[in-house]
Amino acid sequence: MSDVLTTPKPRRNAELLLLVLALAVGIGANALAGLDQDQGLGGDFYVQTITLSVIAVAVHVALRLRAKYADPVMLPIVIALNGLGLAMIQRLDVAMDPPTTAAARQLMWTAIAAVVAIALIMLLKDHRVLRRFTYISLILSALLLVLPLLPGVGMELNGARIWVNLGFATFQPGEIAKITLAIFFAGYLSTNRDLILLAGKKIGPLQLPRWKDMGPMLAAWLVSIGVLIFQRDLGSAILFFGLFMAMIYVATSRISWVLIGLLMIAFGGFVAFQLFPHVTARIDGWLNAFDPEVYNAPGGSHQIVQGLFGLASGGLTGTGLGQGRPDLVTFANSDMIIAALGEELGLIGVSAIVMLYLLLISRGIRTALGTRDAFGKLLATGLSFTLALQCFVVIGGVTRLIPLTGLTTPFMAAGGSSLLANWLIVALLLLISDAARRPAPAAGLAGARPSGRPGRRRNSEQERMTAGAGEAEQR
Template sequence: MSSTSASEAPTALPPVKRRNAELVLIIFAIGITMAGIALAGINLNGRVPSAMWTVGLTFGALSAAAHVAMRFVAPYADPLILPCTLFLNGIGVAMIWRISAAEVEDIERAGAGMQLVWTAVGLIFCFLIIIFLKDPRVLQRYTYISGLVAIVLLMLPAIPGLGREVYGARLWIGIGPFTLQPSEFAKIALVIFLASYLMSKRQVLQIVGKPIKIGRFTLIELPRARDMAPILVGWLLAIGMLVLLTDLGTSLLLFGTFLAMLYVATQRSSWVTIGLVLFMVGAYVAYLIFWHVQARVNIWINTFDQDVYYQVGGSEQLVKGLIGMAYGGLFGTGLGAGELHSTFASDSDFILATIGEELGLTGLLTILMVLGLLVERGMRMALASTGVFNKLLASGVAFVLAYQVFIVLGGLTRVIPLTGSTTPFMSAGGSALMANWIMVGILLRISDNARRPAPQAIQDEGATQVIRR
């Protein structure tokens, strides 16, 4: 055995698992979470709160359990996805505890218990996906079922008696004392439907129809008229969300994800152009007809107008957020030393504004860089996957995460009208956190499958190690 030539050894060894690197990054995320709670407590009350240990170590235990599970159920998965997600989740827990502490007289009575509960539930869903969804391609069998599930979930809040309108948007359903936002789970079903449908129809959708030319130059190559049905259905669904549920954020998110996945499947920019024109036309018509759309646009354009500021549901929240971020400057006021905690929804829709005030531009850019890295790893998994369905599924999940951040930050900075969306993994609430962890589970499963070596390569590696000994 020892005389075996080097040429008989495998030319390429299997990928390194990198679980130890993942562990180091997770320990760093836990440390940041505990340090954030400690700093907030010092700024609020001059001492380190006991929550640094109770909340921090509980989050640490959940993170450690997730890492140990990864070593058994997805050992070849990307080593950055889980640490990035836990880092964002931990910052969210620390900020939610800080906001809770500012609302009570004794910070020892403050807590982030429900956010930790939802984190635990989200991690359970994440690993159930990894364990039982061995090959995501089985989801191709349920193309139209997943599409129907997405539509039903989106329309549930519109049912009288079941749907609940909160602060002008009809996004929740109520069952007894419990509320749920079904649109958060609808986006997962929609991505599965689009990945399966576009995989089977991409060759048809790539066919060019009549080009529009200016002289010798082709301005745009239009698809055939009979192939326009998918984009029209997506457009009608998005406009229906905008009109019936008064939810610009979800409407923009779902239609934007649809256009991005359509482009990935066909590589034709004409679909994106047509989709953007359709959405702008539909939004403009909705603005002319519906008062709630006019109110959103009025707050967006006339944010600092005194009449808009003081009206019910006006721009006061947005103005406070802008001033708070400006007051934070480059390095922020410090955790626990800001004033945005008193702003409505500072722990959910406006959590990025709170971070901008207390951690400054530096802290906010750090958060955005980690979010961007998470999206990049999703795109990387799409490129590394062999099957078209897995490529579309991974890219769709990455697009959903990216669009969520754009919608939140775009609303806070007045790039687009404020929509009331949540920041992935950071905002308070259970529906969004569980849905985002499910999407991370999908990415981790795709990642593990893409990076896992073939069985023969594993045998060759074992033989090579024996030879070297």
């Protein structure tokens, strides 16, 4: 086959066209919400429109300069989701009595997050550099998770101690910890994969790991339990342990790790349900949501039930942007923004949003498949599963499939910490996708080594793990 057919194209022009469509979705939603509430297109609308457009163009230009082979679909999806979130938050601001300013803060954090993402794209030349910071990432993760527990630094909001006070704003360090933990897990598993794969006891078709190799999973489990007990954050506990389970399964391809992880989750959840009142209340509110005593209790099921009523009133096509009453739901612009969107956009609108998330996550997994190095594969997988787990936990909680937690809907829910972390996740995925789709060096240069520096022997297991995978992204 000729080189013309196999060499990938940058496809930045396709991204630009998709960005126009994405901006039309976000800006159009904001305009509809304002017109339906008889607010007109005021100054806030034009500020949001200009800011979101500038952000889209700036990130696009950064990709043209530094990562021209990056995935062309991820950025438009993020812009569309971010724009829809801004439109709904602005709509809820106006509906409050007195009106709030959450949309202005969300727009500010969107700009900050985009600037940081652009800086990462411009400064990080090769994602493999992050492998050098494997254990530094572990230490940084521990510090980030401990910060909210320190007197005078951490603060408790809505029953969870997951925030730190920056003076001018609050910040949730655990949002950044999910990225540093993904870097640590990717570095550790790609380096120690051969040892982890050494056979342990076999029971039927399952090949169990050796006891000495259970240390990383036990550590991840203890971190998750610690977050659940001390920070009272069920969502982050599920996220951290689920992240590790997904990455170790990808690294080893052994279902025994998943089964052991599920048993540990079941044991930890049962003990926490028996011993800790905040966990008991959360489970009780899930199982007995429509019980009058649970519904009327402080911190009971009022929020989830009102969200379900909102989804029900939206029906198939929704009430229309600006025509519903999502403001009746507590924390409608953050925890329950999916319920607010479901009421005004209906099942069809929410299904379209879920499809956008599925497409974004699938592009991340495709990036992992096309990456040539084991570290990049695991990191892209971990970051993609981080987004997937957030969506599952949030949407599952709103629809009462699982207990409601405090996680935020990526790119849509009000929250600066979440916006910053998720924009960084997408920036890393874009950089990894650029490395995956970039043409391989010419045959005569592939084996060349920099002068004066000895070459490193490639890990044979790593080569087997990545052989031929780069072709997936070149189609």
